[in-house]
Amino acid sequence: MRLWRVILLVNLALGVGLLFGYLAWGREAVRLGQELEQARRQQVVAGSQRTWHSRGVVRAVLPELNVVVLTHEDLAGYMGSMTMGFRVHDPKLYEGLDIGDTVRFTLTGAPPNVEITAIAKDAP
Amino acid sequence: MTAFGVAVRWVHLACGLGLVGLVTALLLAGRSDRPTALGWEARMLRWARGLVGLLLASGIAALAYQAAVVTGRAGAALDPVAWMALLGRSQFGTVWLVRHGLLLLLAALLLLREREQSAADRLAFRGQAWLLTALGAGAMAWAGHAAAVEPRGLAAALLDALHLVAAGAWFGALLPLAALARVASTEAGADARPYAVLAVRGFSRLALALMLLVIVTGSANAWFQVGSVPALAGTLYGWLLLLKIALLVPILLLARLNRGRLLPHLAGDGATVGRPAMARLGRFVAWEAALALLILLLTATLSLSPPAVHDSIRWPFAVRWSWEVAAQVPGGPPRVLIGTQVAFVGMLAMIVGLLVRSWRVVLVGAGGAALAVGLWVALPPLSVDAYPTTYRRPSVPYHAVSVASGAALYHAHCATCHGPMGRGDGAGGAGLLRPPADLTAPHTAEHTAGDMFWWLTHGIPAGGMPPFGGALGEEERWDLINFIRTLSAGERARQMTPLVQPNRPWLVAPDFTIAVGPAPPRNLKELRERFMVHLVFFTLPESRPRLVQLALAYNTLQATGAEVIAVPRGDGEHIIRRLGARPPVLFPVITDGAAEIVTSYALLSRALGPRELSARPGPPPHVEFLLDRQGYARARWLPGAPGRGWDDLQLLVDQILALEKETPSGPAPDEHVH
Numbered sequence: 001m002r003l004w005r006v007i008l009l010v011n012l013a014l015g016v017g018l019l020f021g022y023l024a025w026g027r028e029a030v031r032l033g034q035e036l037e038q039a040r041r042q043q044v045v046a047g048s049q050r051t052w053h054s055r056g057v058v059r060a061v062l063p064e065l066n067v068v069v070l071t072h073e074d075l076a077g078y079m080g081s082m083t084m085g086f087r088v089h090d091p092k093l094y095e096g097l098d099i100g101d102t103v104r105f106t107l108t109g110a111p112p113n114v115e116i117t118a119i120a121k122d123a124p
Numbered sequence: 125m126t127a128f129g130v131a132v133r134w135v136h137l138a139c140g141l142g143l144v145g146l147v148t149a150l151l152l153a154g155r156s157d158r159p160t161a162l163g164w165e166a167r168m169l170r171w172a173r174g175l176v177g178l179l180l181a182s183g184i185a186a187l188a189y190q191a192a193v194v195t196g197r198a199g200a201a202l203d204p205v206a207w208m209a210l211l212g213r214s215q216f217g218t219v220w221l222v223r224h225g226l227l228l229l230l231a232a233l234l235l236l237r238e239r240e241q242s243a244a245d246r247l248a249f250r251g252q253a254w255l256l257t258a259l260g261a262g263a264m265a266w267a268g269h270a271a272a273v274e275p276r277g278l279a280a281a282l283l284d285a286l287h288l289v290a291a292g293a294w295f296g297a298l299l300p301l302a303a304l305a306r307v308a309s310t311e312a313g314a315d316a317r318p319y320a321v322l323a324v325r326g327f328s329r330l331a332l333a334l335m336l337l338v339i340v341t342g343s344a345n346a347w348f349q350v351g352s353v354p355a356l357a358g359t360l361y362g363w364l365l366l367l368k369i370a371l372l373v374p375i376l377l378l379a380r381l382n383r384g385r386l387l388p389h390l391a392g393d394g395a396t397v398g399r400p401a402m403a404r405l406g407r408f409v410a411w412e413a414a415l416a417l418l419i420l421l422l423t424a425t426l427s428l429s430p431p432a433v434h435d436s437i438r439w440p441f442a443v444r445w446s447w448e449v450a451a452q453v454p455g456g457p458p459r460v461l462i463g464t465q466v467a468f469v470g471m472l473a474m475i476v477g478l479l480v481r482s483w484r485v486v487l488v489g490a491g492g493a494a495l496a497v498g499l500w501v502a503l504p505p506l507s508v509d510a511y512p513t514t515y516r517r518p519s520v521p522y523h524a525v526s527v528a529s530g531a532a533l534y535h536a537h538c539a540t541c542h543g544p545m546g547r548g549d550g551a552g553g554a555g556l557l558r559p560p561a562d563l564t565a566p567h568t569a570e571h572t573a574g575d576m577f578w579w580l581t582h583g584i585p586a587g588g589m590p591p592f593g594g595a596l597g598e599e600e601r602w603d604l605i606n607f608i609r610t611l612s613a614g615e616r617a618r619q620m621t622p623l624v625q626p627n628r629p630w631l632v633a634p635d636f637t638i639a640v641g642p643a644p645p646r647n648l649k650e651l652r653e654r655f656m657v658h659l660v661f662f663t664l665p666e667s668r669p670r671l672v673q674l675a676l677a678y679n680t681l682q683a684t685g686a687e688v689i690a691v692p693r694g695d696g697e698h699i700i701r702r703l704g705a706r707p708p709v710l711f712p713v714i715t716d717g718a719a720e721i722v723t724s725y726a727l728l729s730r731a732l733g734p735r736e737l738s739a740r741p742g743p744p745p746h747v748e749f750l751l752d753r754q755g756y757a758r759a760r761w762l763p764g765a766p767g768r769g770w771d772d773l774q775l776l777v778d779q780i781l782a783l784e785k786e787t788p789s790g791p792a793p794d795e796h797v798h
Contacts, residue, residue, distance in 0.1 A: 003238045004248030011252070057641025057700060057715070060708030069710060071640045081643040083710055099708075100701030102641055122642070 052078065052107040055122060059083055061094050068094050068116060070105065078111055087115040094119065126428065129189045133424035136182040138417060139175045140264065143230075143257040144289060145296015146172055151250045152297070152330065153304070153323040155243070160316035164304050169234065171300070172253070176231045179260075183224055190216055219267040223260050230256040258289045269431050273348045280348045287341035294334040295416035297327055298409050305406030309399045317398060321390045324405065328383055335376070349431040354444075354515040358437035361429050368422045375415050378408050437515035439574075444510035445503065456505035463502025470494025511578035518573055520602035522609070523647075524636035527727070528720035530607025533600055537592065546611045558587035563608050564615040576605050607727075610634060614727040620760040622770055624779045627786060629756035633659075633749065634724045638689060639716035641700070648689075652755045655687040656783055658776070659757075661725060663693045663745040664702055670746065670763070670771065675709045677773050684780045686750075690714065691721050693745065725749070731762055750776075752783045 056072030067085040074081050086107065088094055093116065097103065106118040150168055153161070191210050192201040200206035211217035233253055240246045262285035270284035271277055301324060307313040308320035346356075346365060356362035382405055389401035450456035470491045477487030520526050535544070541553035546563035553560035580601045583591035592601065617631055639645040651657060658681060662671060674681070674688060681688055688711035692699045696718045703709045714721065726743030748770055750759045759779050761770040770776040 002242065003236075003240055003245040004242070006236075006238070007233075007248040007252045055642040057643070059700065059710050060705065062708070069708060071643050071712070073643055081646075083640075083712070098701055099703070099705045100698055 049108065049110055050078075051117075052076065053104070054107065055102065055104050058097055058099055058101045058103055060085075060099065061097055063091065063094075066091060068097070068119070070103070072105075075107065078114075088119070089115045089117045093117075097121070129186075129193070129428055130421075130424050132182055132185045132189055133427055134421050136179060136186055137264075137424055137427075138420050139179040139182060140257075140261045141288065141292030141420065142296040142299070143172060143175045143179065144254070144261050144292030145294065145298065146175065146300050147250060147254045147257050148293040148330075149297040149300040149304075149323070149327065151254055152326045154319060154326075155246065156316065156319040158315040158319060160307055160313040161319045164307055164316065167303070168300055173231075173234050176227060176234060180224065180227055180231070183220070183227070187211075187220060215271065216267050219263055223263045223267075226256050226260045226263070230260065258292070261292050262286070262289045264288055268427050269349055270345065276348075280345070283341045283344045283348075287338060287345055290334045290337040290341065294331055294338060295413065295419075297331075298413035298416060301327055302406045302409040302413060305402050305409060309403035309406060311399075314394060314399070317394065317402065318391075320402065324390065325387065328387060331379065335379070349433060351433040352515075354437050354439055355432035355435070357441070358439045358512075358515060359432040359435040361426060361432040361435055364422055364426050364429065365432075368419055368426070371415055371419050371422070375412050375419075378412050378415075382408055436517070437574075438512045439510050439514045440512070441510060443507045444514060445506040446508055447506065449508045450505040453505045459505050460502045463498045463500070465498070467495050467498025467502060470496075470498055509575075511575060513574040513578045513581070514572050516574040516577055518577075518602045518605065520599050520606065522606055522632065522634055524634050524721045524724040525717070526603045526606045527610050527634050527724040529600070530603035530605070531723055531727075533596065533604050534607050537595070538604070541589075546608070556588040558584075560587075560589070564612055566612060566616060573605050573609075576608065577601055580604060606634075610724055610727045614730055617728045617757075617760070618730050618732045620757075622759055622761040622765075622768065622775065622779070624750065624759045624782045626782060629752060629754065629758060631728070631757040633657075633751050633755055633757040635755075636721045636724070637717050638712055639714060640712045641715055645716070648751075649755065651687060653753050656685055656753055656780060657749075657751040658686045658688045658780070659725075659749040659751060660688060660690045661693055661722060661729070661743075661747045662690055664699075667746045671703060671709060672707060673771070673773065674711070675707045678711055680773075680777065681780070684777055685753075685784050686780045687711070691718050691725075693718075693722050693743070728757065729760070729762070731765065750779055750783070752786070754788055758783060 052075045054073045054075055056070035058068060059071055060069040062069070062085070065085075066088055068088055069083065069085040071083045072081060086105075089108075097119070102122040103119050104122050105116050105120075107114050108117045109115055146168060150165065153165070156162070187207060187210065188201040191203065191206040192198050194200075194210060194214070195203075195206050211221060230253060233249070233256065238245075238249075240249055265271065265281045265284035265288060268284065270280040273280035304316070304320050304323060308317045350356050350359075350362055350365065356365065386401045386405045386408070389397050390405065392398045392401065447460070450460045470493070473487050473491030473494065475491075477484050477491055480487070534542075534546075539550055541548075541550045541556070541560040542563055543549040543553075543560075548560040548562040550560065579589065580596070581591060581593035583589045596604070613631055620631070633648065635647055635649045637645045637647055648657065660667075660671075660674065671690070674690075678688060690709075690711060690713045692714065696715065699715060699718075700709075700713055703713065722743065725747070728749075729743050729747045731744070744762055744764075746763050748761045749757045752758050761776075763769060763771065768775050770779075
């Protein structure tokens, strides 16, 4: 066979190989990556009941709304550190809490329906 | 170890680029059935096989070296686990795999040993070999400094790839052509002389274009990796680059000699003109190739040196030139403009004189004189004293903690002479040869932060300032410079009003740490581009009515794009509790590190009143700043100052909305003093 034909055929084979490789695995890899990302997001948004243990500082207690506002640490997989109001499971929980107290608290629920199930002053 | 790394890279680079040129030479040479020409082609194929072998071997050595460098232990050079980790998880590894895959294909192609039976065969074989060598050489760009350029990494890598391929096609073809010229200059090889003449002429035409391409892409690469004249003159990388350019000059001169003198004689009478010219050409071209190998050695060294943009600059001259300085000298700008124009015309005349034959002496002489006169006129107003550290970048960021620590150092070491407020009026400075500098004066254009670093370290013997290099550590000296920057900015900030001056940001807000209770601390800088910041320094109980007003308006302020951050002055203990429960204060209130922030911003809080000469006024109990999204303080409210204030919330919201409407004009402030 002529040399130029050999070279052309080898290049063609390489090109076709790369194309099929991409079609078979490249696209699959992209799809799997997207699925993984989606699964992660769903786990956070509509996942089953979860519990977070965190610390924060009390910024406001609003008994009329049954809400305590905390500047809290990161809640892994749910939200970063911020100032945020949380519903409290039982109004008795925030009895004795003062503005500026550093607290340890437990947050339970399936986002966005979460509530504080335990809260206590942190040892100074 | 580094010498081994440089040697490996040198061999790898030389073989990779040499292959590109060798195949280019094979493509350029026409077809011939003369035995000498066929012999040369066969020899070149043997060279190519040898080069591919060396390239693969040096590639494996480079991988071993990189594994040792990345893991930090010499034993990893032969550790297969380290190799696999490097290949699988780094950009270097990906590029290495792709390149060596291409090289294996090239090796297979070169080992085919099929005969070229037609022009199509020839083109397919050599074209394919060229494509593989060029891709292999160009891909090196993605494993070097170019790929790390931010933000235009792709453009930098593409330019570098083009540089590598063009340089390879030029330099790499030199030795094959020298070999051809050598055989064709002998009596036995006379049959290949027409073939050699055609090949050399073809290369000569191509080389001109390649040379231009190499220079243009090389300059672009240098811009990405060096970025400034001081970095070129004051770093190892810059010096190596200058040496590389200097080595290019003799190559260009040899090339010009070959093109101008030898090329026209190649086709002359064989025994008397053609063959001697061919032999000389072979020798000169071999010299060019030897110089090119030295250039590649420098390139290999450069690839293992930190790029100048990231390196610490050591300015080698006692003077520097700056337009900002000339602009401040009376009569400076016109003098500089006239001088540079005269110098430019002189240079133009010299170039024209070198290009034309008639009037050469007159043009070059007059041009040289004009150049000298022009520089003599233009340079003095541009010149300013410089020191080795003039362009040194501060190693400590412009942060409140640094400014506060600088303030303490200032009062311990400097205030005696420079005065408590930095005005140069301290008691200790009275008897000095030269009065101590007024540190509050705006002299940013004349002095860089690096100049101040030099004076602090080595003192100013002529003025009686002692050196502090021994007493203060490097970080402490930068802290002092950060403090002096704030002090000087504070002098200008005395004129600041509650009204935003549109599109005129100038006061960089010192960065600080926002720490609220146990929440992880963030830096002010992290809010840039996301929020404007309304920064409130308060004292309880005086500020309580204002904080209530802000707490109630917090939603409105947030809706307009501003985050409120409150910093307590004085005793900050249990500050959130002391703010009270009603109304709830929900904006961040600093609970840790407030003292440093207060100290820094107190320097920016002085009012435009009678010039307090020596007394240190206490900072006002309440002051508010408005920071734009880029991190500049744009307006300030001191309660009690005449005119409308931000207690009228409508005025505050108007300022926030005015900032919101602005399009950012300049870059975000650098985190370091300049």
